[in-house]
Amino acid sequence: MTLGDLYLISPELSLASLALLLLLLDLVVSRKGFLAALAVVGLVVPLVLSVALWLGLDSTGPEPVNTGVLANTLLVDKFSLFFKFLVIGTVAVIFLMSGEYARKFQRFQTEYYALVLLSATGMMLLASTIEMISIYISLELSALPLAALAAFRRDSRSSESGMKLLVLSGVSSALLLYGMVLVYGFTGSTMLSDVAVKLDGVVFSGGQPFGSYALLLGIVLMVAGFGFKITAAPFQMWAPDVYEGAPTPVTAFLSVASKAAGFAVVLRVFYVAFPAEALSLQWATVFAALAVLSMTVGNLVAIVQTNIKRMLAYSTIAHAGYLLIGVAAVAARAPAGSGDAGPSGVLFYLGGFAVMNLAAFSAVIAISNRTGSDLIESLAGMGRRAPVLAGVLAFALVSLTGVPPTVGFMAKVYIFGAAVNAGLAWLAIVGVVNSVVSAYYYLRVVKAMYMSPALSDEPLAPEPPLRIALLGTAAAVLLFGIYPKWLLDLALTAAQALHLS
């Protein structure tokens, strides 16, 4: 380990240091508002460091130089940096929307910010790891604080949700670990690239899928373990309960950052360790099946929800399904030359999903801060009571449905396009049909806001930081919807790095 190594992991180090600094200052500073502000401002450091790393990769020439760190367990490339930007950005928005909400916690306000930062550190590491044991550790680092955060409201629902998250994430970690063990047993290495080398010659033979039942079971167990993280059906059952019970900013964090980190590691593991053509065609089929199941379950069950947080939980499950379409669109299926549309589509979708989902959550928090209710019916008449809030929420929901000129539309175009290129037109059709179904419950909220009579006439306005989060995310939804090139280029370069690692 050298100083250079330290620089390469400086975004994670600075984020963790920020968490520790906040905890220390909490002992001496009595104005908690100052600490909340420091938490937001402090994010500039890891952001600047990540940008510097990205530019550093640029300056070494057109081919990114992949730099392994800490005995080659971590890799700093544009793929991992893309996720670092995404996580830092999400955390910033989460903090902006937390202010008023966090003041309601009688105790441990600063711990709330520190735990989010620690979990984010885990997620950033998760995007960088290229070795299975590190993957496992990073996963745990990101998951454990989340369980504590989910229980933060300390009422019965919140405690229940923290408990459920803890137990089920334990179960899924166990499955993941079993899977890794089996893969290690078969290949003799925990390094993803070594696994790929060992498996290169494996062909589908003798009726044994994946070349061996051990490997089959290993991969399936790993899919199950990651499936929990990305809320893919049938590993999604924790999500609605936890989303409903957890503090709303934590729900937003879970649905955006945690899921993005999950997809980062899924892409990394499957595209780096198991890229062999015969293999990839098979795991792609598994992901395709999970995609169909997630989309359908998510959308159909969302229709009958009455609580908007629960509805957004099911919507998140459905979006995991759309994202899995991109994972399933492997290069092996695509015609030559149209390479990595799948992963870049996933990255673009994650970016788009982050802004639109955060916009929706910002609005939901702003409203429920005042009304004290998460029920869809309590949104009635918001179009008149809070025109800006209702407008942003409606716009975010329209984007989640996938209607132009929003980023949701562009994201779906790219991901469905990747599926069609990869010969998975049927999967794209399932996705489109599901998008239509989703319009039902998204627009039901819009209808409640604009067409139902208001419960009271009292106007309602969010506090300034929340307003920044609201308008910033809404502007991004529109901007990336009209001019997607910038985000798309970022996603394309990041996805390219995946193939070079």
Place this chain on the structure above:
Amino acid sequence: MISELWVWLILLLPLGSFALIGLIIRPFLARHSKLAGQVTVGAIGASFLLSLWALGSTIADGARAETWSSYKWLSVGNLEIDVGILLDPLTALMLVVVTGVSLLVQIYSTGYMKGDPGYARYFAFMSLFTGSMAGLVIASNIVQLYIFWELVGLCSFLLIGFWYERPAAAAAAKKAFIITRLGDFGFLLAILYLFLNADSIPGNPLDISNLTNQLPLAIGAGTVAASVATWAGLGIFAGAVGKSGQFPLHTWLPDAMEGPTPVSALIHAATMVAAGVFLVARFFDLFASSEVVMSTVAAVGGFTALFAATMGLVNNDIKRVLAYSTVSQLGYMMFALGIGAYGPAVFHLFTHAFFKALLFLGAGSVSHASGTFDMRYMGGLRKVMPWTYHTFLLGALSLCGIFPLAGFWSKDEILAHGLSSASIGQVVVWLPIVAAALTILYTVRAISMTFEGEFRGGADAAEDAQPHGGGVHLAESPPVMVAPLVILAAATILGGWLINPTTGLGVIEKHWLAHFLNTKGADVNLPLAVISTVLSAALFLAAHHLFTKRAATARRLSERLSPAHMLLSRKYYLDHLYEDVVTVRGFYGGAARLLDWADKAVVDGVVRMIDRFGRNIGRAIALLQTGQLQGYGVAISVGVLAMVGIYLFF
């Protein structure tokens, strides 16, 4: 050399003015709505100066086409949709016409619209229109062009229906929007056709300079089927027919006169309706590679020239007479393009923009005094408003093609070209020639009814006085309205021979405009010019005598021809056909009822079924969500087993 940014500013300044008025002045500074007019005039004035610069720079550059592809907007497959600028002589010329006429109209409007409650809204729309029109003209990509094309259509709708509280204006706006939409649909089909045939078209099939350079070459060389040019050309021409009010989609333009008069002058005479002609000129090389398209354009144009002129003969509304005249003159331009006379067509577009704007603004000035547009209640205004009268007369003489006014030069060139053309022009040319005679008749009739004789009461006598004008006050219009008339009159006197002289004029070379447009300048056909001038002048004087001194004879004449008069005043029953037969009986009575049934029974039925089905399944799955941790663990295990199962059994 002008640079990219400045050209963009030509379009961005008016759009900025639109945003400023719409977002700041109208909501927050309602008491200072005068600002709206000033901002608009300022922005468009700056645009005009930049347009002059663009023109100068194009001239200095040897009339070369300059392209900038500024942004890559979208890429679909291998197809890229750029947003950029195409600055060629045609663009530069159109920019000057659009911003120049617009500037004068805005100045005039600050007087004409004074005191109107929608003052700020009016200027917001006018700014948006001017910006959109500039955007249409500079577009380097057919999709970009289409976007602005629709935007000017929207502005036209908004401005025709500016006094939306009047049912006639609202109906006219709707009519204009719907009928031009029919043509626009053809344009859209052409774009889709190009899009779908991307593989057979060399280069980017949406790039305008590619479509007008490489594609015609490839068709000429036989590597691309000529049918590509035919289908694409016909579709684009359909768009032009709608926008330029050519037969059979002309019916909206006379009704569009319900809008404020400056709007009629700018949009429905000088610029937007000429956009159809511009579109054909823009894709001229593509059109020229298909005989079918060229013949269609010539035939439609020639026919419209005559057809519209006949209806102009019997109308009593001064603006509608001018509207029919506009349709007819646009027909001339289309005819010219169809017979390959690109230079004369653009020349006529240029001159017509000025003298027709002059005529419309003159009509506005007249109604300012008389409070009506109905010529039956005017008369005798010659003495009251000498400035208006004389400038109007100049515009009218130019329209009639009297030497040496602008209209003479351009119209004569078109007719000379038609007579000497070898193609379909030989046959069709007689239609515009007859139309030229009719033009003189309806113009003289309008002048006589408006300016000669005794005043017949104006708004006080008319049963349905126009809401604008606020009654009769017989006086010359304010200077802010007269000044644009004078400037336009000057352009009408000078514009023709100065920019396209038949002999060298020192600094200005012979056939300057034709050379600028990279076409061959035609020498003046002296015998033809003399004959046409003499005939026109004679007819003008005779008609003047008939309508002024022998008004009774004229009335008797029209009574004797009453069946024809009826046919013309009923507009050949085409409105009846479109509205009563096709729309009410065919569409509402037949198709709409059928679709309504299908919508309720089939579509709604299916949707309701899916709704019930989806909700029930959703409820059923939700039942699994028991809240019991053990259950969730079981689900995970079942999921793992199922995945293994998929592999073992499939």
